[in-house]
Amino acid sequence: MRLPTSRQGALALAFIAGLSGQALAQGQGNPSFNLVNRSGQTIEQAYASSAQQSTWGRDLLGNDVLQNGGTFAVRLPAGQCTNDIRVVYEGGRSEERRGVDTCRTNEVVFGQAGQGQGQRGADGKRGGAAQPGRSGNPSFNLVNRTNKTISVLRASPASDSNWGEDRLGNATVAPGGRFAIRLPAGECNYDVRVEYENRSAEEVHGVDLCSVSDVTFPDRG
Structure with missing residues (x-):
């Protein structure tokens, strides 16, 4: 049996590698x-x-x-x-x-027919505002209307005894800026705390996040 020349072998290997890469890409899927x-x-x-x-x-x-x-x-x-x-x-x-x-x-x-355009429900579809104590989607936009940079944001269910993690991570929110805060679907009634770069802090308590899109500091409520 004749062995392939080095050129033939290289072409064969390249062809096999191409097929393998294509199969891998197909297996992974294209989420775009x-x-x-x-x-x-x-x-x-x-x-x-x-x-x-x-x-x-x-x-x-x-x-x-x-x-x-x-x-x-x-x-x-x-x-x-x-x-x-x-x-x-x-x-x-x-x-x-x-x-x-x-x-x-x-x-x-x-905005497609049959899909939600109203207030957010538990699955993001059209529905009435969730009431405290009921499940919903508490994600919101943090809006900074102070003259200070927000460096820390903590949000936890009002029933929890601790504030939990900083939900900004490495980000900050400059005066006039906004930041999308992602929270797990479920509990709606939250306490929200921001900490500014000068180490001062501000809190709002008992906010029904399932019925609002923005939480603004300073709180005018």
Whole structure:
């Protein structure tokens, strides 16, 4: 039996490697998708992150907005199939889709018939505001209207005896800025605490986060 020449062997190995890489990519899945706005409103912010992560990450739109009827291509790492998606409309109202298998769809539509455009419910679909003591979606936008930078944000159910982790991580929120805070679906009644760079702090207690989109400091309530 004749062995292949070095050139033939190299070509054969390259061909096999190409097939293996293609099979691996197919096995991992392609989670990238088109975000489609059919809400009748302008989307000002968009987030997409793995359902296993505890933070939303950066605003994918950056300085752009997504007008009604528009489409925006969202690129995600190969293999990251199960994702949570959040949009914030002009005026501050937000809407979410949780646990979406984006490897099985080319589009994620907000405002599509049969899907929610009202206040957030437990699964991000249309529904009335959740009442304290009932389950819902407590994620919110932290809005800083002080003249100080917020360096720490803690939010925990009002029934808890401790504040828990800093939900900003390494981020800060400058005066006039906002930051999307991601919380697990379930409990609605929360206490929220911010700490400023000058080490002063401010708290609000007993907030029904399932019925609001923004929590603003300083608190005017």
